[in-house]
Amino acid sequence: MRIIKIFDTTLRDGEQAPGCTMNVKEKVELARQLEALGVDVIEAGFAISSEKDFEAVSEVSKVIQKATVVSLCRLVKEDIDRSFEALKDAAHPRLHLFIATSDIHLEYKLQMTREQVLQAVKEQVAYAKTLCDDVEFSAEDASRSDRTFLTTVYQAAVESGATVINIPDTVGYATPQEMYELVSEIKQAIHNEAVTISVHCHNDLGLAVACTLASVKAGATQVECTVNGIGERAGNAALEEIVMGLDTRAEYFQGKTHINTKQIYRTSKLLSTITGIAIPPNKPIVGANAFSHESGIHQHGVMRNANTYEIMSSSQIGIPQNKMVLGKHSGKHAFQERLLTLGYLLSDHDLQKAFESFKKLCDKKKNVTDKDIEALVSENATTMQKAYEYISFVINSGNTITSTANVKLLVGEEEIEKVAVGDGPVDACFRAINKIVKKEIHLENYTIQSVTDGVDALGEVVVKVRSKHGMITGRGLSTDIIEASIKAYLNAINKI
Ligand code: KIV
Ligand code: ZN
Helix, strand or coil: CEECEEEECCCCCHHHCCCCCCCHHHHHHHHHHHHHHCCCEEEEECHHHCHHHHHHHHHHHHHCCCCEEEEEEECCHHHHHHHHHHCCCCCCEEEEEEEECCHHHHHHHHCCCHHHHHHHHHHHHHHHHHHCCCEEEEEECHHHCCHHHHHHHHHHHHHCCCCEEEEEECCCCCCHHHHHHHHHHHHHHHCCCCCEEEEEEECCCCCHHHHHHHHHHHCCCEEEEEHHHCCCCCCECEHHHHHHHHHHCHHHHCEECCCCHHHHHHHHHHHHHHHCCCCCCCCCCCCCCCCCCCCHHHHHHHHHCHHHCCCCCHHHHCCCCCCEEECCCCCHHHHHHHHHHCCCCCCHHHHHHHHHHHHHHHHHCCCEEHHHHHHHHHHHHCCCCCCEEEEEEEEECCCCCCEEEEEEEEECCEEEEEEEEECCHHHHHHHHHHHHHCCCCEEEEEEEEECCCCCCCCEEEEEEEEECCEEEEEEEEECCHHHHHHHHHHHHHHHC
């Protein structure tokens, strides 16, 4: 079996998706989870693009031990230098150089001739190689490029020192058969076992995963993808779908990955928590309906033998079971044991915080399930140092009166209380908070969903607020939806 390397670009290409901006702390948190998932390569950012991207690449480089950490660069010396500087603490650094090769990009975007592009590839790949042994080269819009020119460019990149050749379907235009042929052709032309052939497919026609898997069949041994398929426009190929495709059809693909599939669900959920982008229920592998059977005939079949309608099991993906696991009388030891079973090894400080949240939840909720515990732990994981802490709230609301809220916050050492009226109790609470915080904050989006079933379910609120620092996502959990809303709003404000 070949090893198919998973190159995760959630922190770079994924973050380019609207509404998916992550701060440095969130990127580091996600990078740690990606390492636990077992990805081979983490593209942490595009170091020259902003100070924050530089910081993210540099912070991720400091904490990641096993995976290769990558920074993207154009074929420009300053880009390469900046990336290399950001990667200086990485155990396994990689420089990822790219330039477009299709005529349409050359004419309208780069305004360069083919000869100029070829020359830049030779010069800059060779320069990158003097800094870093691991150099990847991508020909942007490869699938719409002239084949002869594309092959010449890849050969030049290899001769100049690139050890990974990436073939992007940048605009999601190719069909799986075309990607199969393209990869076969390039592989044959390069004809060098020491060079890794990689693919990078976008999902504009909903074919990204199919194109990626067809490329693996054709001989690609690195696949570029993102968690939940987030990315530019319709997104990138979804990591979890590729991995489970390879896992479920290992014989067919003659390949396996280093991924610990039991970490897939957690990784998907963490990303959704950080970005506030909900996972659609019908999303393959990680969607809420991916393993539920509604029709009687299906249920009957699954009860007799799960293989009748299930080609993989939810436990393989690490989806927690929604049954009662702990309660009011469970001690810290039992809680810690449960966390370990779920795969969480928390520091003493984080364990204490999670246990306190668990105890508070037990006072409100009779049956605490694995899903609740997952939600509590991920809430604590994304909690920032708090400038504003919520103490209490009182609301007065109804369909015949104007909603009023009284919110009390701890600001440093001081308790501040404000009253506001609003269009409903949530709006009134947010207005009261705005009076305390005194910042220009606009609520752009508000969603609420329940973590589990039942009348005492935890409600999860995600808000997106706009401030002068851009769009920020906040998240709050509680069995009381007004409290969850306040927590989400304050979480976003604390991030600002
Ligand atoms: O889609 C693309 O072509 C890219 C390259 C930079 C690899 O993201
Ligand atoms: Zn891309």
